[in-house]
Amino acid sequence: MSFVLHRDLRKPPPQLARGDGNYLVDAAGRRYFDASGGAAVSCLGHSDDRIGAAISAQLSQAAFAHTGFFSNDPSERLAERLVEAAPEGTGHGRIMFVGSGSEAMEAALKLVRQVQLERGQPSRTRIVSRRLSYHGNTLGALAVGGHAGRRAPYEPMLAGCDFIDPCHAYRYRGAAESERDFGRRMADQLARTIDEIGAETVAAFVAEPVAGATLGSQPAAEGYFQRIREICDDTGVLFIADEVMCGTGRTGTLFALEQEGVHADVTTMAKGLGAGYQPIAAVLASEALCESIERGSGTLWNGHTYMSHAAACAGALAVLDVIEEDGLLANVQSAGRYLGEELRAAFGQHPNVGDIRGRGLFWSLELVRDRESKAPFAPEDALAPGIKTATFRRGMLCYPSQGCVDGRRGDHVLLAPPYAVTHGEIDMIVERLEDGLTDALEAVQHHA
Numbered sequence: 168m169s170f171v172l173h174r175d176l177r178k179p180p181p182q183l184a185r186g187d188g189n190y191l192v193d194a195a196g197r198r199y200f201d202a203s204g205g206a207a208v209s210c211l212g213h214s215d216d217r218i219g220a221a222i223s224a225q226l227s228q229a230a231f232a233h234t235g236f237f238s239n240d241p242s243e244r245l246a247e248r249l250v251e252a253a254p255e256g257t258g259h260g261r262i263m264f265v266g267s268g269s270e271a272m273e274a275a276l277k278l279v280r281q282v283q284l285e286r287g288q289p290s291r292t293r294i295v296s297r298r299l300s301y302h303g304n305t306l307g308a309l310a311v312g313g314h315a316g317r318r319a320p321y322e323p324m325l326a327g328c329d330f331i332d333p334c335h336a337y338r339y340r341g342a343a344e345s346e347r348d349f350g351r352r353m354a355d356q357l358a359r360t361i362d363e364i365g366a367e368t369v370a371a372f373v374a375e376p377v378a379g380a381t382l383g384s385q386p387a388a389e390g391y392f393q394r395i396r397e398i399c400d401d402t403g404v405l406f407i408a409d410e411v412m413c414g415t416g417r418t419g420t421l422f423a424l425e426q427e428g429v430h431a432d433v434t435t436m437a438k439g440l441g442a443g444y445q446p447i448a449a450v451l452a453s454e455a456l457c458e459s460i461e462r463g464s465g466t467l468w469n470g471h472t473y474m475s476h477a478a479a480c481a482g483a484l485a486v487l488d489v490i491e492e493d494g495l496l497a498n499v500q501s502a503g504r505y506l507g508e509e510l511r512a513a514f515g516q517h518p519n520v521g522d523i524r525g526r527g528l529f530w531s532l533e534l535v536r537d538r539e540s541k542a543p544f545a546p547e548d549a550l551a552p553g554i555k556t557a558t559f560r561r562g563m564l565c566y567p568s569q570g571c572v573d574g575r576r577g578d579h580v581l582l583a584p585p586y587a588v589t590h591g592e593i594d595m596i597v598e599r600l601e602d603g604l605t606d607a608l609e610a611v612q613h614h615a
């Protein structure tokens with residue numbers, strides 16, 4: 168019997184024995200190729216000694232000191248490195264390091280509230296977010312998340328939030344609409360919502376530059392985020408870019424928003440930043456925001472015990488070093504193009520694959536019962552969990568989820584392979600996914 172409170176209390180998962188490059192090995196010696204980095208975390212595989220060595224070296228110097236007393240060298244160097252690489256417009260921003268994506272989102276929400284207060288705008292309390300988004304599982308982050316199913320049990324405990332539709336071409340773009348017109352129309356929903364509820368009540372808009380866990384690796388239409396930036400500037404609403412999943416190189420650039428040609432007022436990063444070697448997340452505040460605080464109270468009102476953890480920051484610095492030294496962003500771009508092509512070749516005509524979307528090494532298939540009508544499978548068919556089980560049985564991790572249509576219906580499977588993935592490995596991923604999908608669809612038909 169296990170005393171760990173597992174996700175599934177009836178069926179604990181197998182025990183992990185070790186990581187071996189891009190594979191995880193269980194206690195029975197079975198090997199699993201990690202094609203999704205768990206949940207888009209392990210971007211450098213599972214046994215890069217350079218990161219372990221950097222963490223050990225820091226631990227031998229100092230493991231931890233509370234930030235109320237000391238700063239430390241790894242956090243200072245990591246902050247400088249990220250600020251220097253941040254999209255133009257961020258200026259000399261500053262960074263707070265915390266332990267997880269949800270914690271970073273909580274901190275981001277509190278930060279925008281603090282800045283609005285420091286700027287003499289106390290009525291700005293509301294957050295506008297997007298449907299079918301995911302921003303984390305703590306109550307504050309869940310409150311701004313647009314996944315109806317995940318929210319449902321906690322709804323009475325969640326703070327209010329206003330939602331607009333996501334920029335999701337497969338289900339929202341008109342047949343005759345150009346990509347630019349579509350992007351403009353979706354972004355203008357923000358302008359309308361701000362207008363309806365009153366700009367003087369809105370603290371911030373939050374969005375994932377490339378939507379991840381709920382919708383499945385959905386990049387925005389061209390011009391969408393430029394229009395979002397304009398709307399935020401015109402209305403004094405701050406823009407929070409949640410790059411917890413899509414950032415740190417996952418889509419081919421260190422910051423996902425770089426590719427949209429705009430900056431955010433607050434950017435959160437997490438998963439790829441620690442690459443799973445240490446839990447770490449970052450909240451980057453632009454120079455303009457930091458100035459408001461410096462001129463105002465001069466203090467950061469939000470704090471956590473493990474902020475700027477020295478060993479975690481040393482690990483993240485080593486992750487950035489490896490990405491740079493091994494030229495991995497170039498591989499994310501080229502291998503990402505190959506993965507997209509191979510997915511289209513394998514699944515483009517598949518009767519149950521409605522959409523194939525992604526950017527960099529961040530790709531998803533959306534599964535449908537009927538391609539013509541785009542009708543999803545019923546949630547009870549449990550297709551996404553079935554794909555997870557089937558591919559796992561075939562020795563591969565991928566990341567399937569339900570709810571991409573309306574928070575309950577809709578199945579997608581997300582791939583987020585390691586940044587150094589080879590073409591040969593991509594061929595294997597596609598093959599195992601084809602087999603896993605066939606198994607899972609057969610199981611659904613069998614039960615129908």
Ligand SMILES: Cc1ncc(COP(=O)(O)O)c(C=O)c1O
Nearest residue numbers: 267268269301302303380411412
């Ligand atoms: C975009 C986004 N934001 C926030 C989070 C929450 O991060 P964590 O699970 O580390 O708390 C996630 C996790 O999947 C995410 O994808």
